Amino acid sequence: MKTSSLSFEISELVEKNVGYITQIIGPVLDVASSPGEMPNIYNSLVVKGQNTAGQQIDITCEVQQLLGNNEVRAVAMSATDGLMRGMSATDTGAPLSVPVGETTLGRIFNVLGEPVDNLGPVRSNATSPIHRSAPAFTQLDTKLSIFETGI
Numbered sequence: 001m002k003t004s005s006l007s008f009e010i011s012e013l014v015e016k017n018v019g020y021i022t023q024i025i026g027p028v029l030d031v032a033s034s035p036g037e038m039p040n041i042y043n044s045l046v047v048k049g050q051n052t053a054g055q056q057i058d059i060t061c062e063v064q065q066l067l068g069n070n071e072v073r074a075v076a077m078s079a080t081d082g083l084m085r086g087m088s089a090t091d092t093g094a095p096l097s098v099p100v101g102e103t104t105l106g107r108i109f110n111v112l113g114e115p116v117d118n119l120g121p122v123r124s125n126a127t128s129p130i131h132r133s134a135p136a137f138t139q140l141d142t143k144l145s146i147f148e149t150g151i
Contacts, residue, residue, distance in 0.1 A: 017091040019072075021047065024083050027076045029061055031089045035070050039063050039091040042131050045074050047089045051082030059083065060112055062096055077111050095131055099124035 019033035031045060039045060045061040061074035074089075077096075098104075098113030103124045108117040111130070115122055 017093065019045075019089050019091070021083060021085050021087045021089055022071065024080055024085065027080055029074045029076060029080070029083070029089070030067065030071055031061075031063075031074055032069075032071045033091075037091075038066065038070055038072055039093075041066065042095040042129070044092045044094065044096045045089045046092060047076075047083060047087055049087045051084070053082070055082065057082050057087075060096070061089065095129040097127040097129050099126065100128045101126045 017033065017037045017039065019031045019037075019039075021029055022032045023030035029045075029047075031039075033039065041063050043063045045063060047057065047059045047061065049057050051057055059076050059078055059080065061076045063072045063074045065073040067073055076083075096112065098109060099122045101124045103122055107115055107119065107122060109122075110116050113127070
């Protein structure tokens with residue numbers, strides 16, 4: 001028996017926890033989800049679609065508040081021009097993360113962890129969420145050293 005691609009796409013949406021935009025106020029979005037499938041605070045949401053001019057939209061948001069009635073409030077990490085109520089917002093199930101390690105030293109990143117210094121992609125397998133606890137005191141290097149800034 002042949003399964004239709006539509007049923008496959010619907011099952012993908014259920015697994016990915018997709019909500020829809022109910023309100024847009026500047027960079028702030030309210031997103032409604034199915035009962036029991038609300039994203040956690042600090043989870044990232046991805047809004048993809050097309051605006052009225054037919055241009056592709058790909059905006060990442062971060063959940064900041066649980067509003068109740070299966071709604072969350074999120075802040076967009078880029079301009080919200082072209083977003084419309086009813087557009088789908090997919091919960092990634094994870095917080096915003098940035099690359100970490102030796103390969104990131106001296107590089108410039110945006111809030112999404114994407115390099116903006118025109119030096120190419122970052123080759124780092126390790127990432128860290130942007131909201132995390134401070135390292136334990138025992139993990140810190142406490143020896144006295146000169147901190148060169150290049151100024």
